[in-house]
Amino acid sequence: MNPKEPTDSLPILSAMGFPGMVHASTIRSTVARAKNFSMLREQLPPGYIRIAAPELAGENVDPAFAEGFPLFAGPSISYKGQTLGLILGPDPGLCDELAEAAKVEYDEEEPELEWESFSSSQIAYRYAVDFGDVDYVFSKSSRKERSVYRNGIFDHYYSEPMGALVNWEYDKMAIYCASQWPDHVRKAVAAAAKVSIGDIVVRPTHLGRSFDGRLWFPSYVACQAAIAAKICRKPVKILYTREEDFLYTLKQARSAVTIKSASDDEGRLQALDIKIIINIGVFNPNAQEIIHQAAAAVTGIYACPAIRIEAYAIRSNILPLGAMGSIGATHALYSIEAHLNHLAKLAGKTPAEIKALNILMKGRSNFGAHPLDSEIPFAKIHRKLEMTSDYRRKYASYELVKKRDSGSRGGIVRGIALTVGYQTGRSFSDKPSMNAYSVETVLDRNLDLVITTQSAIASENLRAMWRTTAASALSIPESAVRFAPPNSDTTLPCGPLTLSRGASTVNKLIERTCRAIQKKRFRESLPIAAKAQTRVLKESVLSSGDSLGGLLFDAASWCGTAVELEIDRLSGEPRPIAVWMVVDAGRIVKKELALSSLRSSIISALNLCIGRDFDPDGTKEQYLSYGRLKFNDLPFIGIEFIDSERTTVSKGLGELPFLTIPAAFHSALTQALGVEPRKLPLAGKEILKLLESPL
Known part of the structure; x- marks a missing residue:
């Protein structure tokens, strides 16, 4: 394929190769934290070389990534699976064997794995904002609630494992990799390999569905390949195995969101005191945007006169963690929706009633920011979704069954829930190149x-x-x-x-x-x-200098999602029966393609809610047992677009399933169990314990 000819297809990295190309396999750390790391010099077969931090000392390269994060560890190790070096040679199988057999010496240290309770040295980014007299409202309120909601770590499962290929094309260094941000690859490689940015060409390969997991990590791998190519003056290809990709590439960050609320007897919010902790693992260059998006989304579509938010991106000695299907909002929306459901139960109302009572109305805003110019289409979407999913009848039926059979001895354990959410079109990044x-x-x-x-x-x-x-x-x-x-x-x-x-x-x-x-x-x-x-318009700046919440909804896409699920009474595993979505995303240019995209995202978002989360200290066996929806377990999916003919403006919709499905799934699970699990995902054994516990 001529790389300059117009085409509608991109090459597959795993199928690519060039004359004289060598393969590179990664030597990885087997411990989470160590100091005084060194690699023993060993005789390698002819045609094979090793590249690690010591070998780079005399080379004209900069073995550091963004914010000084090392491309090759040394003299300290920061997480299990960290790149210590590369083995280069003509046979990828032998390269893997040599990398696996590499002998390393180090002084192991106790890793910092705790992240919900953290030291100041672990804080990668902190953000705080408050509006109104939160403490005064809490002191006067008769109804105060506190809940903690947790999300686990999840794997993206890419269509192709992570990798990069660097080739010399005349006087240019050509980088082949699957990245959501080719311009970032180019700048990162220029800095690491100390090559003029004008002498670097990034030729993207087939990306597949990345779900925001390939924003910056491909640049990290490309920098390693570029340094290796510069040293050996040959084309170099790094291609992870499926197991490597599963164990050592970027995952969705885990989170803990603590919500303290003060409300009146009707369930109307009077004050919110929220603490967001997002564990980014050892490193994430987009920590600031992750935190800003989470902080902006944590009040959802609800009004509250007094709000305090404190949000942290926390480092720990595990692999890098970041975005999946949403740069930060998923954690927050799931938590506030779950908390509103909790308040509904206390007030003796349905979730729909408590949410309608607290909805942010036209002309109002939170944080004293720019008021809403138009109504949030909550009622319109909710009514449509109720009819489509037969929500009212099913919700009442499942409540009645639960009252008659509180221990679920009859074997019927079902729940249904609705959530309305939004996808903002605004950016929270201060990096001009990102917008x-x-x-x-x-x-x-x-x-x-x-x-x-x-x-x-x-x-x-x-x-x-x-x-x-x-x-x-x-x-x-x-x-x-x-x-x-x-x-x-x-x-x-x-x-x-x-x-x-x-x-x-x-x-x-x-x-x-x-x-x-x-x-x-x-x-x-x-x-x-x-x-x-x-x-892309950046989120507005408040008079206090804080960036939050001002114009989130002015170009937002809206979505209502209903999830109906059933719990297997023997295994405890939750099984989604049906998912319905009502979407207002402006003009839909190609309906069949939009439907296909949403269906794929719905299945991926459901995977965030089932099975068990990723264990960063796990073994290769975890790759074989990691829970994902099987084909036979896929639910009915119904999607309807509204008002698409009334506008000429198209809006984004790819993030909507990730924002609304975890919240709806958790709420449906809460109805089915009769208790609030307050975490996702829940393993079958955990669900069985909840079913067996007294209500």
Whole structure:
């Protein structure tokens, strides 16, 4: 494949190779924390070399990643599985054996694994904001509640294991990897390999569905491959095994959210005192955005006159943890929804009643921020969802069954719950490069349109949507629209393509450039080109200087999700029976593709709620037993779009299942059990204990 020819497909990294290429296998730490680390020098077979921190001392490279995090450990070790070095050679199997057999000496130390109770040295980022007199309201309130909600660690399970390939193409260093943010790869490699950024070309490979797990970690692996390629002056390929990918790549961060609430006798919120702790493992360069998104989302769609939020990103001696399907909001929305359900039970109301009572209304806001310009479509979505899922009848039936058979001796243990949530289109990052997007389109003499953007790394579903938008604006067949390879030497810098932003932004830019071409089309000769750039709006800044909550809803997508589940009375395993979604995401360009994308995300979001969470100290056997939904256990999925014909504006929707399904699943599980589990996921044994405990 010519890397400069327009194409709608990207190469598969695992299938790639170049003449003279060597493979690299990773030497990994077997302990979580150590000092005075050194690697014993051993005789390697001819044609094989080792690269580690000591070998880099005389090389013109910088073996450090963002914020000084080492690409190769030394002299200290920070987590189990950390990269100590690489074995390079022609046979990948032998490289694996040599890496596994590498002898390492170190003085093992006690790792810092505790994260809910932490020292000041573990704080990677802290954020605090308050509005109103929280302490005074609590002192006067007659109803005060405190709950802690926990999320576990989850694996993304990529379509292809993590890896990177570096090749020398004339005077350029070409980087091949599957990344959501190619521009970040380029800058990181330039710094680590000490190569001019103009001499680096990033050629993205097939990304698949990454669920925001490939924002920065591919850059980390690419830097290691680039340093190795610079030293040996040969093409170098790093490709993790499936087990390596499972055990040592970025996972969703775990969290503990403590919510203290003061409410009146009706259940109306008067004050919230919230502490968010997100464990980012040993390192995450996006800790600030994770915390800001969680803090902004933790009040959900509800009004409260007095709020205090304290949020922490906490380091510990385990592998890096970060985003999955949402950069930080999932942890927060799940917690506030669960707490509202708790208040509903205390007030003798249904969850829907307590949520409607507390909904944030037009003209009001939290934190004294910009007031809402329009109503939150809670009632409209909730009514539609109730009808679609037959919620009221089922909820009442399951409540009645539970009263008649509190011990679930009859074997019927079911629950159903609704949640309404949103996906904001705004950014919380202070990094300009994370918020910028660009597109160039060219209509040639054959009336073929070529779209050039780094965002062409996207899935076929997204490219099909963009293709439809361009074809419609120019009145040309969709078959005439192609994408140029998203190589960094032919595209303008671009922010990451995440579930929460990027797709709808690029769609708007494509539409803008095509309309600009259409205006010139019959006045100027072909080819005609047009460029467009924009920045994702950053969340507003409050008068106090804190960035939170001001304009979250002005371009939000909305979603109501209902989850119905059943608990196996013998194993305790929860089984989702059905998931219904009612989505208001603006104009839907390609309905069938939007449905396909949401179904895939729904299944992945359900996986966050079942089985058991990832054990960062686990063994390779965990890879074989890690719980995921099996094909035969997939639930009925019903999705309906509303108001899509009333607007020309498309909004993001990829994050919606991750934001709403954990909250709805937890609430349905609470109804089924009759007690609040306050954590996800729950293993079957834990559920059986809850079922057997007195209500």
